[in-house]
Every structure is written in C-alpha cells, then in structure tokens.
Amino acid sequence: MTGRLYCFGESGNAYKAALTLTLCGVPWEPVFVDFFGGETRTPAFRALNPMGEVPVWVEGGLILSQSGAIQWHAAEVSGRMGGESPGERREVLRWLLWDNHKLSAQAGTRRFMANFLPEAQRPAAVIDWLGARLRSALQVLDTHLAGRDWVAGGAGPTLADCACAGYLYYPEPFGFDRADWPAIGRWLDRLAALPGWRHPYEMMPGRPSDRA
C-alpha cells in the first residue's frame, strides 16, 4: 500500500521522513500542504494532526505525526536503516533525539525566521540566540563525524543521518556553511551519493520560488 506523506518542500522535518521512506524503499506519495497559505492552522488540518505540524503520514487507517516517529515506522516495516544490533538501535534513537532537540530545532526555526518571515517581523535577539545554539550543535556533529562515515550505524546510513541532515541541504542562509564544518560537508556528500537521494526541493512539492 502506498502511503501519503503530508509535506511541503521547505520543511526539513518533512524531508527527514521523505528521505527515510525513499531510502527504506517504502512506497509513498506526497500530499502538498500549503503551510505558507495557512493550511496547518485550518480545522481540517488540525483534525488530521492536532499538533498542527508537518509531516503527517497516512497509510490505511494509520495517521502518524512527528518526523522521528514516521522514520521509526519506516525502519520497522522495511527492516532497514534502524540499526543492525541493539547497540546500533540505541545510537540511532539517541542521535535522532539529539537532532530533534539540539540541531534541527535551531536550524529550522532560524532558517524560517531569517528567510521566510517578513523582514519587519524578524526577531533579531531570538535569531542571534538560535545562531549560537546552532553553532554548538554543529560543532558536536562535526567532531562526531570526523572519525566515521555515518552518524549512528557502523556499516551504513540510518534514520539518524536522515534526521541530522534534514535542514542541511537547503540553500537559504541560516548559519550553516559547509566550509566551516568539513566533516559535515563530506558526510552530506556521502549521503547525497546514495541511490534514490534527492534534494528536498526535488523530493517534495513547494519551494520559495513558487511564491516569488
């Protein structure tokens, strides 16, 4: 059964789910959510996900939100990318949680504020604060990746790679420059060389130029 992923191109959290589903070989099709037109605040969308967020996965009677939960589900149904041993599975979950809390939360929010909010509404103090936290997280990830190919797995990519990379392919400036983080840059190239990988704006409908 082909599942439906409610998503839009600008959402790195949706990209984590889309990339994981693709690399796990789980059939899926996108359903475009007009976030910038206010769709996630409508009663219809809130009925689908009371948390009011993208992505949402719908597969028969299953409705699942939170990118990490969708990623975990994709690994369970495919038997792929979830780690090969109990120890690897612990590492996958650990880095997935770390990403959600420490990396993507700062990267995604800062990118939104610095690029997609009207200029007069951009809160400079918050953007600065998020920038400092983002640099701390990137330092942890770059150091971690200096001696390894993948974030959590020994032999290959896992959910943790798709989570940590969620916002790092986007072109809009948000405080991440590959030149500053060489191990992260090499790892992003490694991930992008996997069969099936596509850029978020190629994998999901919606991109900034649509609104230009």
Add this chain to the structure above:
Amino acid sequence: MTGRLYCFGESGNAYKAALTLTLCGVPWEPVFVDFFGGETRTPAFRALNPMGEVPVWVEGGLILSQSGAIQWHAAEVSGRMGGESPGERREVLRWLLWDNHKLSAQAGTRRFMANFLPEAQRPAAVIDWLGARLRSALQVLDTHLAGRDWVAGGAGPTLADCACAGYLYYPEPFGFDRADWPAIGRWLDRLAALPGWRHPYEMMPGRPSDRA
C-alpha cells in the same frame, strides 16, 4: 546490576530518566553532576558525553545519553512503560519526540533563563518568545489529556508521561500554572499518585537552596 545516572535535581531531562527507571523497577543510583559549578564543560565530563549534557546512564560498559534514549532502554530491559502494542509504542515515541522538541525544550530553557541566570544576563526577548511557544505546547497537551488518563498508553502510564511531565513539577516560575491547564493538573496528580513517584528534588541530588 545497578546502573548509575549522572544527574542533578534541577534538570527536568534527568528527571525524565530517573522517574522512568524508578517506575520501571530498574535499579539505579544517582551520580551528582555539579552543573552550576561548570562540571558539564570539563574535559572529564565531555569524555563521558561529548554532547555535554545531563543525563548520562552508565551500566557496565554501556554509556548512554539523551533522556529519551535512556527511557527507551529502561522500557526495553524491564518490559514496562513502552506501550503494550505496536500502535501504543508508536504513540509513545511520537509524544516523547513531541515533548523533546516542543514542550521540554521551551519549558526547560525558559525556566533556566528566568530563574538560574543572573538577572543582568536574562535575554528578555528570548524569554518572551519561548513563553509563547510554551503556551502553544501546553495547549496541545491540555487538549489531548482532556479525554484520557495518560499521554500515550490506554491502560497505564508510559515513557511519554515521564517525558512530558519532566519540567512540570518544579516550583520555579517559568510560565506554567496548573490553574490555567486543568487537564494537565489532573494528569500530574495521577502520575504523582503512582507507587515510587517522587518530586525531582527528592529523587536526585542538588536543588536551588543548596546554592543560596
């Protein structure tokens, strides 16, 4: 084997792990981390956890950070609190991730800034911004709990309850008042009535009055 939890009383993220280990019946003892004395920035602590964060779980050769990963591990080794069915386990993970990203990230950071930073260093704009995000998260949780006893499980408490409650028993003002969120208040009472429950300042060493 009794594991060791590196923690301190003021850390709601450590409390999530401590409460889960206790309710799961996993033997543990606390190792006090002098966060306010700078211990998490020392080379010795960074060797234990390069992410520089509390909690850390050490059990024989296993070293595990991230509260949610420690919680998940406690559920696996005890067979308790992780959900009774695949559907419940998905819900447990979904709400655990939501808490980490949307609730505790705001609550913990705001409580730290508004109470534990020197007054001259408190960034008012960031504290305001976190307050608005915290209220949105509390609204989602209160609405969710209005019709149910526990966050994710049908029949009893799970990891998701311990995660979402992580910061909500603390007395320091950070923008959460039970009077505003009646369903959350009733759920916190329900959780606190479980055998073994203790307040974070009773369960882990370290509390603000130690530094008065």
